[in-house]
Amino acid sequence: xxxxxxxxxxxxxxxxxxxxxxxxxxxxxxxxxxxxxxxxxxxxxxxxxxxxxxxxxxxxxxxxxxxxxxxxxxxxxxxxxxxxxxxxxxxxxxxxxxxxxxxxxxxxxxxxxxxxxxxxxxxxxxxxxxxxxxxxxxxxxxxxxxxxxxxxxxxxxxxxxxxxxxxxxxxxxxxxxxxxxxxxxxxxxxxxxxxxxxxxxxxxxxxxxxxxxxxxxxxxxxxxxxxxxxxxxxxxxxxxxxxxxxxxxxxxxxxxxxxxxxxxxxxxxxxxxxxxxxxxxxxxxxxxxxxxxxxxxxxxxxxxxxxxxxxxxxxxxxxxxxxxxxxxxxxxxxxxxxxxxxxxxxxxxxxxxxxxxxxxxxxxxxxxxxxxxxxxxxxxxx
Amino acid sequence: xxxxxxxxxxxxxxxxxxxxxxxxxxxxxxxxxxxxxxxxxxxxxxxxxxxxxxxxxxxxxxxxxxxxxxxxxxxxxxxxxxxxxxxxxxxxxxxxxxxxxxxxxxxxxxxxxxxxxxxxxxxxxxxxxxxxxxxxxxxxxxxxxxxxxxxxxxxxxxxxxxxxxxxxxxxxxxxxxxxxxxxxxxxxxxxxxxxxxxxxxxxxxxxxxxxxxxxxxxxxxxxxxxxxxxxxxxxxxxxxxxxxxxxxxxxxxxxxxxxxxxxxxxxxxxxxxxxxxxxxxxxx
Numbered sequence: 001x002x003x004x005x006x007x008x009x010x011x012x013x014x015x016x017x018x019x020x021x022x023x024x025x026x027x028x029x030x031x032x033x034x035x036x037x038x039x040x041x042x043x044x045x046x047x048x049x050x051x052x053x054x055x056x057x058x059x060x061x062x063x064x065x066x067x068x069x070x071x072x073x074x075x076x077x078x079x080x081x082x083x084x085x086x087x088x089x090x091x092x093x094x095x096x097x098x099x100x101x102x103x104x105x106x107x108x109x110x111x112x113x114x115x116x117x118x119x120x121x122x123x124x125x126x127x128x129x130x131x132x133x134x135x136x137x138x139x140x141x142x143x144x145x146x147x148x149x150x151x152x153x154x155x156x157x158x159x160x161x162x163x164x165x166x167x168x169x170x171x172x173x174x175x176x177x178x179x180x181x182x183x184x185x186x187x188x189x190x191x192x193x194x195x196x197x198x199x200x201x202x203x204x205x206x207x208x209x210x211x212x213x214x215x216x217x218x219x220x221x222x223x224x225x226x227x228x229x230x231x232x233x234x235x236x237x238x239x240x241x242x243x244x245x246x247x248x249x250x251x252x253x254x255x256x257x258x259x260x261x262x263x264x265x266x267x268x269x270x271x272x273x274x275x276x277x278x279x280x281x282x283x284x285x286x287x288x289x290x291x292x293x294x295x296x297x298x299x300x301x302x303x304x305x306x307x308x309x310x311x312x313x314x315x316x317x318x319x320x321x322x323x324x325x326x327x328x329x330x331x332x333x334x335x336x337x338x339x340x341x342x343x344x345x346x347x348x349x350x351x352x353x354x355x356x357x358x359x360x361x362x363x364x365x366x367x368x369x370x371x372x373x374x375x376x377x378x379x380x381x382x
Numbered sequence: 383x384x385x386x387x388x389x390x391x392x393x394x395x396x397x398x399x400x401x402x403x404x405x406x407x408x409x410x411x412x413x414x415x416x417x418x419x420x421x422x423x424x425x426x427x428x429x430x431x432x433x434x435x436x437x438x439x440x441x442x443x444x445x446x447x448x449x450x451x452x453x454x455x456x457x458x459x460x461x462x463x464x465x466x467x468x469x470x471x472x473x474x475x476x477x478x479x480x481x482x483x484x485x486x487x488x489x490x491x492x493x494x495x496x497x498x499x500x501x502x503x504x505x506x507x508x509x510x511x512x513x514x515x516x517x518x519x520x521x522x523x524x525x526x527x528x529x530x531x532x533x534x535x536x537x538x539x540x541x542x543x544x545x546x547x548x549x550x551x552x553x554x555x556x557x558x559x560x561x562x563x564x565x566x567x568x569x570x571x572x573x574x575x576x577x578x579x580x581x582x583x584x585x586x587x588x589x590x591x592x593x594x595x596x597x598x599x600x601x602x603x604x605x606x607x608x609x610x611x612x613x614x615x616x617x618x619x620x621x622x623x624x625x626x627x628x629x630x631x632x633x634x635x636x637x638x639x640x641x642x643x644x645x646x647x648x649x650x651x652x653x654x655x656x657x658x659x660x661x662x663x664x665x666x
Contacts, residue, residue, distance in 0.1 A: 200638075
């Protein structure tokens with residue numbers, strides 16, 4: 001019975017799409033469980049919304065979700081499965097830098113178009129991989145936007161870096177150190193930490209002793225809250241705290257009013273970024289009961305772009321790649337255009353907005369054309 | 383100085399986790415690899431009573447400790463007692479399995495979201511002579527000291543405490559003397575679990591809570607206990623403080639990213655030169 005069922009089902013699945021609109025198979029790799037899951041959830045929601053919206057546009061996407069648990073080796077086997085087993089037309093994801101970088105190699109090897117929605121590690125699009133596209137801005141942009149903003153608001157002279165020893169953390173911090181030196185800032189502190197340690201006080205005390213004007217922190221999820229709490233405990237008080245996205249750009253961090261107040265963070269997207277962004281944020285809030293993070297917006301935009309390109313190319317991988325390379329899209333992330341520049345391949349040029357938390361609310365304060373409020377500088381503890 | 387102080391404060395809580403593990407090991411000769419998960423349960427219990435009933439994390443130990451005691455005693459009575467005479471590797475696998483079941487059940491019930499307890503004193507500190515002392519850590523340390531004191535008294539002065547120690551010293555002889563060793567094992571496991579639960583409650587105002595938080599602490603507890611000498615309560619206290627201070631100092635004088643490395647190198651060194659731990663006696 002079972003033996004007969006399988007071919008029958010296969011025949012049915014072949015026959016069905018022909019009856020309606022053409023279906024495109026797209027893979028999605030994400031941290032659905034594991035330590036990065038709280039942010040991963042945003043990406044999943046964004047992608048789900050994009051699939052619905054694509055349907056309205058007449059693009060019927062069959063989404064195949066894979067959980068990488070945040071581990072590169074798991075994401076690699078997920079990619080193998082998608083490329084060879086499921087034979088998807090293209091892949092969106094994975095989320096973290098380490099996993100996205102591992103998957104990029106395979107995408108190029110199997111010649112599957114991959115669109116990275118939110119991973120920042122520079123190298124991902126710097127290895128000349130023709131099949132790897134990145135929608136979000138790479139690590140140096142985090143540092144560049146933040147430091148440009150800080151230099152516009154005040155006259156800081158020294159800076160200290162505190163970052164977790166992951167691909168994302170070191171990548172952003174390295175780019176930050178380069179850019180700071182270029183801008184004439186003196187790096188007086190350079191502290192990598194092991195994420196998930198309960199006590200950062202000794203690290204923060206060391207930074208306090210160096211008395212920097214700016215403190216630049218990079219962390220995923222909850223470490224941002226711990227770092228700020230313990231900064232307050234040890235009395236670290238620079239002119240500004242600069243948070244490099246991720247953990248500093250979550251609803252949880254925002255809601256911790258006492259410690260998030262006046263902290264700056266850089267982000268890929270805010271609901272104020274583009275005309276359509278506000279509407280997306282409202283719909284998202286209605287559907288999931290919370291504010292979308294930039295991860296959700298990036299994942300949404302990436303899926304929209306991939307869905308449309310795949311539809312146009314009729315599911316053919318090579319044609320999708322050409323389509324992504326040549327096309328331009330306008331959506332909630334502004335204009336998406338994958339270009340080759342400064343050693344990057346297929347990298348979307350995105351200027352990252354800088355936000356500041358003011359009384360438990362994030363407001364865009366930089367660049368000028370997006371700013372909604374004036375930045376408060378220098379920093380004071382309440 | 384600053385780093386020594388914060389090292390001692392953090393070390394105090396580490397010690398509490400270690401003491402729980404060492405009591406269990408002392409009485410039953412079982413290394414409980416679910417110790418970190420018990421701590422995680424303590425954190426979740428604390429989080430629940432804090433966010434639903436508004437009970438302060440430090441006060442909530444009067445609820446979490448008995449709760450975890452009962453849970454531990456239940457585990458011992460129904461599951462672990464069956465493997466007391468089994469091969470050590472089977473015992474280890476059993477406790478690891480129990481830990482996995484606990485962390486994954488919590489993940490099913492509460493999702494993998496990070497949870498943060500925010501109390502009025504979460505980021506406050508006292509400043510004494512230019513040294514800042516974290517308020518939540520200080521309270522946690524004082525409570526730890528009180529509990530450790532009470533535990534010593536219990537183990538040294540009460541009949542039950544002496545019976546536990548007798549069982550730890552020599553199981554067979556204790557049984558011959560008319561001590562109900564099975565009951566003592568249940569008591570010891572309950573006690574060990576309660577201590578892990580208290581440690582969880584005490585760190586929850588300064589740390590974040592998620593289902594997999596236990597594994598890091600299991601490893602730490604294990605290192606602390608071996609460092610101090612398996613089965614020695616004083617050794618575990620000392621081990622906790624040493625690990626706390628070492629981490630803190632190496633973060634300042636070497637590099638933050640290397641503090642775990644320094645701890646483990648120290649640990650390895652100790653194992654090479656004094657395999658039984660600082661205060662450990664080699665097993666007869």
